[in-house]
Amino acid sequence: METLASLFSLALLASAVRLTVPVLLAALGAVFSERGGVINIGLEGIMIMGTFFGAVGTYYGGPVVGLLAAVAAGVVFSAVHGLLAITLRVDQIISGVVLNMLAVGLARFLNIMLFGVATQSPGIRGFTPLSIPVLRDIPALKPIAAGISPLIPLALALVVAGHWVLVRTTFGLRLRAVGENPLAADTVGVNVFLMRYLGVLISGALAGMAGAYLSIEQGRGYLEGMTQGRGFIALAAMIFGNWWPVGALGASALFGYFDALSLRVVALNVPYQFLNVLPHIVTILVLAGFVRRARPPAADGIPYAKEEQG
């Protein structure tokens, strides 16, 4: 009984919300990249860059600088993916996989350069936590209303904004067009390459932000391997969310819940190693169970060549 209660406790829920955010931000990024037709397996690597630069920026200039540094690093790193996948038309999965490997080496190297060791940064102070005025005074709601990271409401706002941008703006329409049928978009004067680059860069910015959240708000410092495959989990969340921001939110919340569960439920008589991989198991189950129903953008993953000469 106690175990059951602990599965739905408010503390657990609060923890779930916190753990939803990194997956959500990265999944939101993936939505923009793939809506434009570019698969971004490199999300994990971009997140790694985000965790590192988030910590570095915070260490030297405070959390705002850290966040901006992470976003900038994500944009730069995703630009490399854009160059390879969009301009040079290298296989998008290969490009992403290679970027992930590069990110690991780069983070280690830079960490040595800055902090003398390979795998972790000094501790840092994160954002000043927010408290929601009325709710925080209700004792029962305190865990989810008090002391929350400002990045949590920001992430939720980005979901709404992302959905609006995709559905109600010229940019969103063109981005989706480019992901569905780039040739058709090209013939009516839509700049396919520009749109695809923007999609990939937005995904880089968001994945960088996801990394920053991990190192600034969760870990209070950079630690090698702290992304724990969340970049890939985010891709699963995007698929589960049917390539829409709001869907990605729902799916990310699912992963966040199991992530939180793995940290909280020590009462269960299961080795902690298995609780740790709960989100990974859920990812496999979700992919196995729901992918068939999802409909990816028609030109997702297919490079676009302006003019196939000769």
Add this chain to the structure above:
Amino acid sequence: MKPAAGRRLKPGLRPGLSPRWRLWLLQVLAPLLAILFGALVASVIILFIGKDPLAVYGLMLRFSLTRPDSIASILFKATPLIFAGLAVAMSFRAALWNIGVEGQYYVGALCAALVAFGVKGLPVVVHLPLTLLAAVAGGMAWALLPIVLKLRRGAHEVITTIMMNHIAAAVLLYLLADVLRDPAQAGTPRVRTPVFEPTALVPSLRPLLDAVGFRIPGYSSLNWLLPAGLLLAGLLYLFLTRTRFGYEVRAVALNPDAAEAAGIRIARVQFLMFLLSGGIAGLVGLNDVLGFFGYLDIDFPKGLGFLGISVALLAKNNPLGVILAALLIGFLDRGAQGVQVFAGVPREVITILQAVIILAIVVAYELLTRYVRVLRKREAERAAPPAAPSGTLAAAAPGGPGPGGGG
């Protein structure tokens, strides 16, 4: 898109090399250029940290190539990379992304360890093959779920195999720490299995090398898995290029729809190739576990599966190329040690160099493929005056003129 029509221009006999030679030359040049490019990028980093790139590279070459212990080390490091590269290449060859070689070799090593210390009293000719088989079976078992989910449910194998990697690491940690831990080590911080039976260990190459007069340092653990890997690469090369199944694999990878129409069972081909990939992956960890440690330690080398991806990409999935690529990575790895110790350059610089080389090679191969296509097309046009050059893209145009059109 191709021209819609017209007459030919001059036959255009180009001076210089024939296309076939030019192709061959380019195939060789592409990796060299990529390595050069990687070296250039790394030079910038080396300059940035205040060292002289030429001196660093010179040291790296001297250190790696002139000392017998370095040669032995490179060969030892290349051994698991050959298996890892082959494993990845086999899946890539079948248009599948086995990013799970990492997890598969953990499980392979685990299964091998179980047989190696758990089974006693067997002669070496039985015990060692059994141990190797256990490793293969373990790798295959870990590959089974992703490929079944891929073929049955459409779950993307990139994501599922990466998840399986995380799960494998957890399983390994749990089993080593809580179940299989050597009771003899109870009071120590060492987390490892009991020591293996000697009958399960892979014999050293030293007797053979001594016999041919090549002296390797006493502590080198170069073992028979190296020649085994070379042999496997050769066999896989023949398998892919000469057998009917290899032909079917190529057809499936290059155009699954056409393969299906030709009566090739795509799912069967992909399933078998993925299991082959997983089975080979199972062997990756053995060079260290059976050839060096003699027990499975929680700190046994990790990351070889991801290096296998680099190897396969460098080799363009060619099994023979995998050998060269594995040697290159082994060389870089050894060189990284050298520059770290003797030049004070962090070995991560070489990791970055490695990643940049892979990036460059991927781009180089892509451009090369595109160029080759143009070249072959011109060649074909010379053979067949374009009476009907219908474009490749435009060729799907509906409604060709009926034969004379009756009605």
Add this chain to the structure above:
Amino acid sequence: MNEFLLELRGITKRFPGVVANDDIHLRVRRGEIHAVVGENGAGKSTLMKILYGLYQPDEGQILLHGAPTAIPHPRAALGLGIGMVHQHFMLIPRFTVAENVVLGSERAAWGILHPRRAEAEVAALCRRYGLALDPAAEVGGLSVGEQQRVEILKVLYRGAGLLILDEPTAVLAPQEVAELFANLRRLKEQGKTIIFISHKLQEVLEIADQITVLRRGRVVGSVPAAGTTRAGLAEMMVGRPVLLELQRPDTTPGEVRLAAEGLSVAGSRGRPAVRGVSFSVRAGEIYGLAGVEGNGQSELSEALVGLRPITAGRLLIAGRDATGLSPREVRLLGVAHIPEDRHRRGLVLPMEVYENMILGHHFRPVFNRGPLLAAAEARAFAAERVKKYDVRVPSVRTPALALSGGNQQKAVVAREFSFEPRVLVAAQPTRGLDIGATEFVGQELLRAKERGMAVVLVSSDLDEVLALADRVGVMYNGELVAEFRAGEVTLAELGLYMTGARRQAEPGGEPAP
């Protein structure tokens, strides 16, 4: 005002190895429908791409309203009032009609869309030009004719005064063609100028005011439609008098080789694509399956060769139950298949010609030595095939992607005709081929029939079906709605069945005599 809206002077466009357009002169009057005809590969598409800014001419001048004009890219063409209706629709199935129409030219302040306003605009446009369409409908659910109207709307929305239509009738049923022509005439009345590209001479004579003929990249003449005959045009097009009738050999059909009994086949999205179709084909007979594309013929032809599961009914091949057999088993029963899309289904383009030549035969004992593939035998076999069917290749080791479309199709035909198949399923076998290759394929089909093969010919080209088939079945909406003996039916009648306006009580019930 200049009498000519558009004038081309000496346009030349070269590609490596070919001159696609050679000194083209063309003048298009304001408000006329100007047809540009020529066989596939005559240079029509290149010329139109130059007009639309996709290619730049190497030499020559484009004059618009009498003034020299450069068209650097499609957006510039649109700005100049030139709109292109592509042969392959450039539409996004998951978008609505309105979204497809406004895409790229959205009238949006601050980049914010107003879906309702866009739909109202498009609805107004539809009313003005008499195009029946629902602006809020998803394009993926529209018929081919309706999709074409969306394409025309896109061009009109951008205010084009000159419309270029590239082979607009290729995918339409005769009734839809009539509707299109009515729409075009209305556009003309409203002052639009239209360039109509086609190789279908009858249609060109019906709709056009002026006809320009291209051959091998050159203009061979420009004539008013009035007073021009079909035979004359055809001769201009190919440069020699054309046999307008193919010699159809009379054969006596033998035993039933292929019989479909109430076949149903699932489509790609799960809903049935073919429902309860019955017909039979005898040895020495060509059975044509006609219909507007997307009415189940593709799915049916794939089901006949085992590539698509049969959900109900029975398929008999040479008297044996072939329902549910795999593609390989069907092949081993002696069924050959010329697939609809040779790039997708027919060839593995990066593989060498000889490897493609044994594709689907590679499991035959001749090509195997134990687990090894007998490469020498395969190459010898391919060399013999290439020679016999006149496939132009430098060697059998050339990758298939280097071949021209015609040669690729010849290679497929050469492969499928080997090992004496008993049944041939040929889907759109002449699609995208020039006249020479088309004639070749037609002749080969007739020869196959003479040798006693049973041939199922799926084609959306009615002329082709009527010219080759002994019997014709018409598909509409997944069903066989009519069946005729050759010579018993006219083009117009076929059209009525193809569009669902008419259906026979019980088609395909009885086997051929």
